[in-house]
Amino acid sequence: MPKQFKQLMAEHTEPNIELETLRQQIRSVVSTLPDVVWSVEVPSRHVCFVSPAAATTFGRTPNEIYAMGFVWGDLIHPDDKARVLAEWDEAAQGGIFESDYRALTLSGEIRWIHSRGHTATDASGKVVRMDGISRDITERRDQERKIAHLSRLHAVLSKINSTIVRVRDRHDLLHDACRIAVEQGGFGMVWIGMVDYDRGLVRAVAHHGFEMEAPDEYVVSLDAHGASPSNLIALTVAEKKPFFVNDIAVNPPKNPFRELALRHEYRSGITLPLVVKDVCVGVMLMYAKEPDFFNENELGLMNELAGDISFALEHIAKDEQLTYLTHYDPLTGLPNRALFQERITLLLDAARKSNMRVAVLVGDIRRFRLINETFGRQVGDRLLHDVAQRIKAVWPEVESLARVSADCFAGALVDVCDPENLPYLIDKSVTAIHKELFLIDGKEVRITPALGVAIFPDDGEDVDTLFRNAEAAVKKAKATAERFFFYRPEINARVAQTLLLEQKLRKAIEQEQFLLHYQPKIHAINGSIAGFEALLRWQSPDSGLVPPGEFIPILENTGLILEVGPWAIRKALTDGKNWRLPDGTALRIAVNVSPIQLQQRDFVKLVQRAVEELGGKGCGLDLEITESLIMDDIEENMKKLAAIGEMGVKIAIDDFGTGYSSLGYLAKLPVHALKIDRSFVDTMTTSSHSMTIVSTIISLAHAIGLKVIAEGVETREQAKFLQLLKCDELQGYLYSVPIPSDAVEEFLSKPALSRMV
Secondary structure, eight states, rough: OOOHHHHHHHHHSSSHHHHHHHHHHHHHHHOSSSEEEEETTTTTOOEEETTHHHHHHHTOOHHHHHSSSSSSSSBBBBHHHHHHHHHHHHHTTTTEEEEEEEOOOOOOOOEEEEEEEEEEEEOEEEEEEEEEEEEEEEHHHHHHHHHHHHHHHHHHHHHHHHHHHHHHOOHHHHHHHHHHHHHHTOOEEEEEEEEETTTTEEEEEEEEOOOOOOGOOOOOEEOOSSOOOHHHHHHHHOOOOOOOEOOOSSSSOHHHHHHHHHHHTTTTTEEEEEEEEEEEEEEEEEESSTTTTOOOGGGHHHHHHHHHHHHHHHHHHHHHHHHHHHHTTTTTTTTTHHHHHHHHHHHHHHHHHTTOOEEEEEEETTTTTHHHHHHHHHHHHHHHHHHHOOOOOHHHHHOEEEEEETTEEEEEEOSSGGGGHHHHHHHHHHHHSSSOOOEETTTTEEEOOEEEEEETTTSSSSHHHHHHHHHHHHHHHHHTTTTTSSSSSSHHHHHHHHHHHHHHHHHHHHHHOEEEEEEEEEEEEETTTEEEEEEEEEETTTTEEEOOHHHHHHHHHTTTHHHHHHHHHHHHHHHHHHHOTTTTTTTOOEEEEOOOHSSSSTHHHHHHHHHHHGGGGGOOEEEEEEEEHHHHHHHHHHHHHHHTTTTTOOOEEETTTOOOOHHHHHHOOOOOOOOOOOOOHHHHOOOOHHHHHHHHHHHHHHTTOEEEEOOOOSSSSHHHHHHHHOOOEEEETTOOOOOOOGGHHHHHOOGGGGGGG
């Protein structure tokens, strides 16, 4: 018994039978109480008295508590200790102490305790003691927690069921389910992944309560031979039932979710299967902060939650299938006629507002009925499927393709500037279908398509008219054995002429009919020669010198430029070897690069080979590339241009001002010059807008260390203004028309002032 209590008893030494009897009764009552009765000295916190119930409640006998020296000590859970002592110190000033906290027994067991006490004072009113009772409320807390958990789960179920009624989109449903589980269910991290059985993994598609640093990495592999016991997600998929872990820090499965959960101090986790038609299509994963959060009693509600989401997914899948069958052809996966007409109607509405042309194409497979009759319907269906795949692989606008009847396909092309160029686009599709045999069930089948083309708005203002006219053109194509036919005869005549020109160009390559003419670039300050631009020309045996505008677009549309372009670079390097400026230095020769050339993977190697063979780093080669072409794939083109620059080749951006260059990228591009587009030079003396653009381009280029070349200079007035604006080089008919290679040396010998026409 503590010393203080013995002193208190010693003060009453005189016999008092009634008082002693009362004391015995109080001791008897206190010793039988399930609650712990205690008395603690203030402010020292020394225990004056504690009842025998302490052994049951705190796991310590009264003598063990007396031996601790002062109250609480190691009894209180470390996470609660600071709070409880602060509450005690506040109550010890005079008032009531009341607190719920966790107590630790010697065996490590955690118990929830409710303590309540009040202060006692001496005759002077000074607080000398705190008397109170402590009760074990562990069972009550467990019940409250269970009720709270169940209430939260019921709230989640209710909200998700409301969402299911309202939402008809899979993406929205899954994201809302995650959000509701966090906001209503109190879960900290919630994730839903869909199963990819082909790849053997579950990939995240929706989450809430945390940020994914790299979403593509949030995948969980499924074991090849069933699920590993450490992989709850794989177990859930394999067994189609929920699994939970109430302390993920103990022997946890290693996956990105577990690592993230531990970093955020989550302790419990559960996986729920999303099952549609007896197949686990997805997994819902939820984490909670508290350990031992999940138990068998709650699994019923958790299963109901997963079942409701699964039901909604099945319902959405049925809706999607119905929608798909309404709008798509199940055999080829292409839109059907109804969806095609809807999409083309939208295209035509947009085309009207922007003054664009749209081409509607309809194509049949010649003698398809004979294929069905010979090989059977099943082979015919397989053939149609494979035809669709080949068309999709080459068609520039896949969304506008459709299967509109048995062997009839349709497509559209927007922003058709020149119908005469359509044959090159169409020919890719025709060639893809016609060139190689189809192998169907071991049978080789070759087919030949026939296409008809109608152009909006010339051949019709609405979908029905255009479609009808394209079908009429198909019939003419079949009747004339042509691969494709336009609805209007005059276009067919022009197309025939274009195709004839293509054949002549192929012969021109074989017979080396191409040549280069050279137009000088003049230093604006002193009129001396800065270099030449090589310009492609075609010397036709039939027509003489053909203007470049008539044949270069065909070279690019047919891909023939890939043969002519490298030749032009090599020819310019060869010619330039023999030319020198008056001071003996080599001339710089600029060659234009086609968009198709730069897009080729081996373009850098082609330039490198030409430079190494015909001049090395001192070759004096410049490449002129249009602004829009460079910006089309800026990152890849920057790498190519940097590699070319290391060879000693300089790059100029041609037609600058007509594209949409980013100033940030412009400063980083490995280029040395900007060429102002001739349209601004033409109008700079009559348009303040053009003059401002020219002035701005020159200032901008000089600010980032680039040279400026103005092309299309035709008048002395233009030249004067450009000199005043400090343009570096001038090029145009004012100084010289493009001249043949054998006239270059004579031009070089002219005095500077006599070079102006």
